[in-house]
Amino acid sequence: MSAATIAVENTTMGTPAREYQAWNVEAIRSHFAFVHAGRTVTNNAASTQPPRELLTLQHTLVGQYENVHRGQSSASMQTTRCFEAAYDDIARFVGAPSRNSIVAVRNTTEAHNAVMYSLMTEFRDGDNIVTTELEHNSNFVPWFALCNHILPKFRRHAMLRLGRCAPDSGELDLLHPASLIDDRTKLVCCGAVANFLGTKPPISAVRALAAASGYAQPNGERRSYLLVDGAQWVLGNAVDFGCLGADYLSFSFHKMLAPFGVGVLVANERLLESSLPFLYGGKMIGDGQVFADRVGFNALPWKYAAGTPHIIGTIVAAQALRLILDLALQGGQPHYFGSPRDNDRADVAAAMGRVADWNVRLVAQALERLAAIPGLTIYGPREAQRRSPLVAFDAQGHDPLDLARALNEAGGEARAGCHCAALAHRSLGIDASCRLSFYFYNTPAEVDRAVDALAAIVAVGSGALASPRERAHAQTRPRSAATPLHLSPAF
Numbered sequence: 001m002s003a004a005t006i007a008v009e010n011t012t013m014g015t016p017a018r019e020y021q022a023w024n025v026e027a028i029r030s031h032f033a034f035v036h037a038g039r040t041v042t043n044n045a046a047s048t049q050p051p052r053e054l055l056t057l058q059h060t061l062v063g064q065y066e067n068v069h070r071g072q073s074s075a076s077m078q079t080t081r082c083f084e085a086a087y088d089d090i091a092r093f094v095g096a097p098s099r100n101s102i103v104a105v106r107n108t109t110e111a112h113n114a115v116m117y118s119l120m121t122e123f124r125d126g127d128n129i130v131t132t133e134l135e136h137n138s139n140f141v142p143w144f145a146l147c148n149h150i151l152p153k154f155r156r157h158a159m160l161r162l163g164r165c166a167p168d169s170g171e172l173d174l175l176h177p178a179s180l181i182d183d184r185t186k187l188v189c190c191g192a193v194a195n196f197l198g199t200k201p202p203i204s205a206v207r208a209l210a211a212a213s214g215y216a217q218p219n220g221e222r223r224s225y226l227l228v229d230g231a232q233w234v235l236g237n238a239v240d241f242g243c244l245g246a247d248y249l250s251f252s253f254h255k256m257l258a259p260f261g262v263g264v265l266v267a268n269e270r271l272l273e274s275s276l277p278f279l280y281g282g283k284m285i286g287d288g289q290v291f292a293d294r295v296g297f298n299a300l301p302w303k304y305a306a307g308t309p310h311i312i313g314t315i316v317a318a319q320a321l322r323l324i325l326d327l328a329l330q331g332g333q334p335h336y337f338g339s340p341r342d343n344d345r346a347d348v349a350a351a352m353g354r355v356a357d358w359n360v361r362l363v364a365q366a367l368e369r370l371a372a373i374p375g376l377t378i379y380g381p382r383e384a385q386r387r388s389p390l391v392a393f394d395a396q397g398h399d400p401l402d403l404a405r406a407l408n409e410a411g412g413e414a415r416a417g418c419h420c421a422a423l424a425h426r427s428l429g430i431d432a433s434c435r436l437s438f439y440f441y442n443t444p445a446e447v448d449r450a451v452d453a454l455a456a457i458v459a460v461g462s463g464a465l466a467s468p469r470e471r472a473h474a475q476t477r478p479r480s481a482a483t484p485l486h487l488s489p490a491f
């Protein structure tokens with residue numbers, strides 16, 4: 001085992017994977033405690049469940065517990081090697097050229113804020129940012145705050161522009177961003193998968209619009225930067241940051257098996273070189289580069305790693321990626337997990353393709369079964385291939401929150417509310433919906449169980465409160481793309 005190998009109890013090294021095993025969801029499930037706890041976990045778009053191996057690994061790592069880059073003990077050097085190897089793993093998994101493109105953060109939200117603070121000083125009076133009304137609040141509120149709260153304090157004025165989605169299909173209306181992106185658009189921000197409607201905006205078309213904007217960036221490039229929110233995308237698809245052609249890609253590991261607390265901003269290395277860091281302090285400055293009158297930054301990726309990082313979380317998160325490969329390709333037989341071998345891009349593509357196929361199967365079944373429940377309104381496209389493994393809906397005569405609570409009592413798990421997709425709900429004239437979401441450890445039987453429970457609740461009759469659609473009907477209001485957005489203090 002190399003120094004960067006993580007000792008994992010009861011794990012033997014497998015032989016190189018030449019052939020993948022047939023998909024075996026029961027073998028996959030045997031790695032998760034929730035199965036034995038009798039839970040039907042169908043709220044995975046919020047967070048997924050951690051497999052046993054990752055929880056064991058957290059404990060195992062305590063044996064070499066030490067800070068990174070801050071000690072000469074064997075434990076410190078071993079932990080540092082594991083930590084640096086984690087950056088390499090993450091970069092390879094998403095097809096980034098090297099660890100220099102990786103910024104470890106707490107979550108997707110922090111990744112967006114990192115971009116916001118990094119670019120803040122570059123905005124010129126009259127610039128704009130384009131995002132869409134499909135976004136999670138984390139890909140809207142930072143840009144709103146930058147344009148409306150922060151830049152005006154520096155006497156600079158930038159405008160936030162919102163691309164529309166088609167209300168019926170939930171798809172991004174591409175003509176609209178095309179009309180919004182111009183030669184004053186510094187940044188375009190778009191999610192690869194929408195967390196309420198489940199749609200997948202055409203990122204390559206959005207990239208083409210950003211590339212053709214003609215905006216004069218300070219480094220001489222004439223185009224808009226593109227940020228892709230991958231929080232609901234990286235978890236279930238083979239992602240290649242190089243092919244994506246984006247400047248920034250964000251995601252959170254707690255949506256792909258790892259415990260809470262770690263996310264990533266993958267970024268164009270040249271931009272990370274030229275931009276300002278968003279956190280300042282120890283370790284992000286170069287050794288011997290701090291003087292009373294000047295400081296020099298550390299080399300990438302540590303320029304963006306101020307202070308003691310989430311060391312164990314980052315190591316475990318990278319191992320989560322390795323475990324996903326083993327679960328998807330070998331039913332969990334260890335090949336990558338705990339091994340020093342590089343995760344092979346062909347295996348990543350195969351594994352994530354298998355995960356995507358299984359997720360499509362689950363959501364197709366859910367869509368078909370939900371469509372047969374009288375009084376249910378399903379949001380987003382009906383074709384499973386056009387959406388992610390989540391389905392949001394509301395039921396006539398039922399408040400979504402009551403529906404989710406009743407589902408919980410009946411043994412299903414759902415999320416009710418606006419799922420932090422406030423703008424998309426508003427554009428449909430509703431304030432809340434109920435959402436079921438699946439991951440590759442779910443079974444068709446679990447989909448049936450959740451839908452059967454829902455059908456029984458809906459069949460019993462109207463809840464005390466009206467559904468969002470009924471409430472909206474009572475207060476029908478005209479909707480216009482030009483309507484200015486005002487956030488209430490409670491937003």
Ligand code: PLP
Nearest residue numbers: 107108109136138195231232252
């Ligand atoms: N973007 C999307 C599309 C999401 O679905 C989520 C969370 O659900 C986020 C961003 C925010 O993720 P986090 O809470 O990990 O910051």
